[in-house]
Amino acid sequence: MTAPPPWRPGTRSATRRDEAVRLVLAGRALAEVRKELALTTVDERLVVDYLLHLAATATRAVRREVGPARPADRHAPPTGEVAEALAAARACMNLHPAPEQPGHLKLHWSPLTGRMARVRVVAHTCEWCVLESYELCASGGLMFIRRTDRTHARPVESVTEHLPEGRMMPLWARLISGQAR
Numbered sequence: 001m002t003a004p005p006p007w008r009p010g011t012r013s014a015t016r017r018d019e020a021v022r023l024v025l026a027g028r029a030l031a032e033v034r035k036e037l038a039l040t041t042v043d044e045r046l047v048v049d050y051l052l053h054l055a056a057t058a059t060r061a062v063r064r065e066v067g068p069a070r071p072a073d074r075h076a077p078p079t080g081e082v083a084e085a086l087a088a089a090r091a092c093m094n095l096h097p098a099p100e101q102p103g104h105l106k107l108h109w110s111p112l113t114g115r116m117a118r119v120r121v122v123a124h125t126c127e128w129c130v131l132e133s134y135e136l137c138a139s140g141g142l143m144f145i146r147r148t149d150r151t152h153a154r155p156v157e158s159v160t161e162h163l164p165e166g167r168m169m170p171l172w173a174r175l176i177s178g179q180a181r
């Protein structure tokens with residue numbers, strides 16, 4: 001079930017926003033659509049929010065159960081038309097780690113075994129456009145990074161060692177900037 005757009009139908013701005021959604025889903029770039037339909041900043045924000053909502057709805061059915069600690073609103077990546085529309089619109093505003101830099105620090109990754117209780121995800125990179133995503137997690141007063149690799153049929157999860165926040169935060173920053181992987 002997909003909710004209707006969050007704007008009141010029948011107005012000129014509603015027609016413009018409906019048309020923008022239709023064009024982006026048909027594969028047009030948001031920048032082009034913005035110019036063509038003379039979208040306002042408010043139009044554009046509402047249209048992008050609605051496209052992201054469509055992406056979330058489309059993927060709810062394939063949501064992956066990972067563990068009790070994972071927040072309930074996390075979704076598997078969108079596929080097909082919606083993923084293409086998001087890519088075309090460059091509408092993804094999630095965090096994307098920079099490509100690894102020459103001479104980057106190599107983190108030690110261990111396979112994730114069993115389920116960890118009471119893990120809080122403090123930050124995470126994009127799970128929509130990128131096949132390898134990272135989560136900064138807190139558990140038992142320590143922090144670690146969980147990596148999920150979706151390049152295989154079954155996602156493979158690995159984790160770094162658990163460290164105090166003061167030591168883990170710089171590693172997370174280096175991972176995001178491509179200076180650690």
Ligand SMILES: [Zn+2]
Nearest residue numbers: 092094126129
């Ligand atoms: Zn993304």
